[in-house]
Amino acid sequence: MSENTVNRIETRLQDKKNLFIGYITGGDPTLGHTEKMVEALERGGADLVEIGIPYSDPLADGPTIQRASLRALNGDFSIEKLFDSIVNIRKKSDIPLVFLVYYNTIYTYGVAAFASKCQETGIDGLIVPDLPLEECKTFPQHIVPLIPLVALNSSERIEGIVKDRKGFVYCISSFGVTGSRGSISNKTREVVEKVRSHTHLPIAVGFGVSSREMVEDIHEYADAAIVGSSIVRVIEDSHGDARRVEEFVRKLTGKI
Amino acid sequence: MGRFGDFGGQFVPETLMNPLKELETAFNRYKEDEDFQRELKFYLKEYVGRETPLYFARSLTERIGGAKIYLKREDLNHTGAHKINNVMGQLLLAKRMGKKKVIAETGAGQHGVATATGAALLGMECEVFMGTEDVQRQEMNVVRMELLGAKVTPVSSGTGTLKDATNEAIREWVARVEDTFYVIGSVVGPHPYPTMVRDFQKVIGEEARRQILIKEGRLPDAIIAPVGGGSNAMGIFYPFVDDREVRLIGVEAAGEGTHTDKHAATITKGREGIIHGMKTYLLQDDMGNITPAHSISAGLDYPGVGPEHAHLHRSERGEYVSITDKEALSGFQLLSRSEGIIPALESAHAVAQAVKTAGEMPRDKVVIINLSGRGDKDIHTVADFLKG
Numbered sequence: 331m332s333e334n335t336v337n338r339i340e341t342r343l344q345d346k347k348n349l350f351i352g353y354i355t356g357g358d359p360t361l362g363h364t365e366k367m368v369e370a371l372e373r374g375g376a377d378l379v380e381i382g383i384p385y386s387d388p389l390a391d392g393p394t395i396q397r398a399s400l401r402a403l404n405g406d407f408s409i410e411k412l413f414d415s416i417v418n419i420r421k422k423s424d425i426p427l428v429f430l431v432y433y434n435t436i437y438t439y440g441v442a443a444f445a446s447k448c449q450e451t452g453i454d455g456l457i458v459p460d461l462p463l464e465e466c467k468t469f470p471q472h473i474v475p476l477i478p479l480v481a482l483n484s485s486e487r488i489e490g491i492v493k494d495r496k497g498f499v500y501c502i503s504s505f506g507v508t509g510s511r512g513s514i515s516n517k518t519r520e521v522v523e524k525v526r527s528h529t530h531l532p533i534a535v536g537f538g539v540s541s542r543e544m545v546e547d548i549h550e551y552a553d554a555a556i557v558g559s560s561i562v563r564v565i566e567d568s569h570g571d572a573r574r575v576e577e578f579v580r581k582l583t584g585k586i
Numbered sequence: 587m588g589r590f591g592d593f594g595g596q597f598v599p600e601t602l603m604n605p606l607k608e609l610e611t612a613f614n615r616y617k618e619d620e621d622f623q624r625e626l627k628f629y630l631k632e633y634v635g636r637e638t639p640l641y642f643a644r645s646l647t648e649r650i651g652g653a654k655i656y657l658k659r660e661d662l663n664h665t666g667a668h669k670i671n672n673v674m675g676q677l678l679l680a681k682r683m684g685k686k687k688v689i690a691e692t693g694a695g696q697h698g699v700a701t702a703t704g705a706a707l708l709g710m711e712c713e714v715f716m717g718t719e720d721v722q723r724q725e726m727n728v729v730r731m732e733l734l735g736a737k738v739t740p741v742s743s744g745t746g747t748l749k750d751a752t753n754e755a756i757r758e759w760v761a762r763v764e765d766t767f768y769v770i771g772s773v774v775g776p777h778p779y780p781t782m783v784r785d786f787q788k789v790i791g792e793e794a795r796r797q798i799l800i801k802e803g804r805l806p807d808a809i810i811a812p813v814g815g816g817s818n819a820m821g822i823f824y825p826f827v828d829d830r831e832v833r834l835i836g837v838e839a840a841g842e843g844t845h846t847d848k849h850a851a852t853i854t855k856g857r858e859g860i861i862h863g864m865k866t867y868l869l870q871d872d873m874g875n876i877t878p879a880h881s882i883s884a885g886l887d888y889p890g891v892g893p894e895h896a897h898l899h900r901s902e903r904g905e906y907v908s909i910t911d912k913e914a915l916s917g918f919q920l921l922s923r924s925e926g927i928i929p930a931l932e933s934a935h936a937v938a939q940a941v942k943t944a945g946e947m948p949r950d951k952v953v954i955i956n957l958s959g960r961g962d963k964d965i966h967t968v969a970d971f972l973k974g
Contacts, residue, residue: 385874385875386744386875386876386877387744387749387750387753387861387875387876389599389753389756389757389862390599390757390760392757393743396743403875408873409873432860433597433860434859434860434861434870434874434876435873435874435875436874437858437859437860437874438857438859438870438872438873438874439874459599460597460598460599460860460863461597462596462597462598462599462600462603463603464595464596464603465595465596465597479599479600480600481599481600481601481603482601483601483604483605483763483764484600484603484604485604487600487603487604491600502599502600502601504761505601505760505761505762505763505764506757506760506761507757507760507761
């Protein structure tokens with residue numbers, strides 16, 4: 331793994347508290363919006379941005395992100411153009427960036443080629459919702475790391491999932507798909523504590539987080555809160571208005 | 587884990603990994619359990635109506651003028667298709683695991699109806715996910731499922747067909763994984779499903795093997811079966827896989843022609859990738875987005891295929907061909923008129939292929955067609971097609 335990759339996530343997240351991770355779907359509502367949306371999240375106080383690569387069959391996602399994916403794919407979306415946007419973002423910003431991408435997209439591109447392109451353009455990690463521990467043995471994590479995902483029912487799998495990993499640990503706080511919820515499962519705290527006993531990596535909690543209150547609750551036991559669908563909703567309602575998005579993120583991060 | 591050569595695997599969210607492990611453990615345990623096997627055999631015989639006949643289609647054979655054609659009559663099962671074999675196995679397993687709720691995806695509706703049937707029989711709560719396109723073209727099956735006490739949830743996301751119903755069923759399973767059993771209808775999905783579904787369907791091939799040896803004193807020269815996800819085909823092929831002289835011919839849907847973008851010929855025209863938790867062949871664009879399949883028959887309208895079929899193809903043990911909508915309709919009418927059996931449109935694809943395959947063989951050869959279902963559900967579709 332390149333020096334830069336370790337440094338960005340590590341520099342910004344390692345051994346820090348009260349962190350905020352925001353998610354947007356790349357190409358939503360158009361590719362032209364992506365750079366502005368990332369900027370809006372950064373200005374709103376995000377410590378890391380997840381960029382979703384739109385996909386036809388996102389089976390870990392609920393209706394909000396499904397719609398965002400469809401919007402993006404119906405525009406003039408291409409992966410190469412998205413990588414170009416990343417290059418542009420990197421000219422102005424060192425904010426840690428990860429792709430949230432389904433495995434078939436990577437497989438079709440070519441696993442090694444995709445990983446290299448990520449490293450080359452400045453993507454610091456990959457979250458692949460349908461690539462569990464058992465299926466990532468051949469993935470070139472030295473080129474770009476896979477962010478480990480822990481579920482509420484992972485139990486004895488946790489140790490193996492987080493072993494020798496880089497970046498941060500993503501703890502999924504609900505059974506089900508992405509989507510804003512009123513509250514998250516109280517099993518989440520237990521799971522985070524269990525993860526803590528197996529790794530020094532920063533621990534982030536996501537799925538269903540939709541308010542400053544929930545973010546603050548998460549900060550009591552985890553290092554970072556992840557908000558996705560709620561931000562995507564604002565992008566959808568405002569047709570990609572950077573100011574509205576920044577305002578919304580500020581409310582979540584408390585950086586009023 | 588759960589590979590057929592390069593294919594198969596478990597490409598699913600982390601939340602499903604322990605439940606899949608639990609399912610695999612339960613399946614392996616009950617496979618060897620005498621009580622379980624006895625109970626399953628009881629329902630297959632007394633409730634489903636097995637053993638199904640292996641019927642010599644004399645008229646059809648004479649019309650085609652080549653090899654002797656036998657029909658494995660899966661259309662005679664309770665609910666009218668092979669789907670019930672797998673459902674009975676999975677539901678009995680679900681009961682043993684203490685699950686009281688089941689969900690299923692369905693394309694044509696046959697698997698949905700079979701699941702609703704079994705759930706009613708065993709007193710379980712049932713929800714079936716069905717694409718809005720399919721809800722329209724197989725209306726009678728929706729009515730059937732509701733009469734049986736199941737809830738039918740239309741899925742409008744994506745293309746509103748089987749692949750989207752499957753996505754939604756998977757999403758729902760992730761949400762309800764603690765108390766709900768997901769009954770997958772074909773040899774697709776993450777391990778252990780492809781193996782488990784094949785094991786519950788292999789009764790078809792085991793019977794056929796016994797029956798043909800009695801009737802002809804030898805094994806068949808070819809077995810022909812339609813392939814959507816591939817469960818009826820895997821069910822009849824599996825017990826013959828080691829009999830190398832038996833040709834295993836899987837028939838996919840060529841729809842309006844494989845030169846168009848309106849077909850479901852996954853093995854012929856697809857590319858390797860990941861769909862619904864498995865590595866297999868699928869229809870996809872350059873970016874890896876899954877493209878919709880098309881076939882006049884809803885049951886073959888799936889842009890993926892079971893990984894065991896992908897492996898049989900790659901290892902050249904199986905031969906995979908395709909038949910167009912028009913050819914399937916000819917097959918449909920041919921069987922109806924020559925034998926008085928109205929086949930499901932899915933099965934009609936195998937009949938159409940048999941016309942070609944058996945037609946080129948001498949009269950002393952033997953071909954078995956897996957008649958996966960009956961065609962009552964397809965009457966309106968066929969009538970419309972013939973009119974317009």
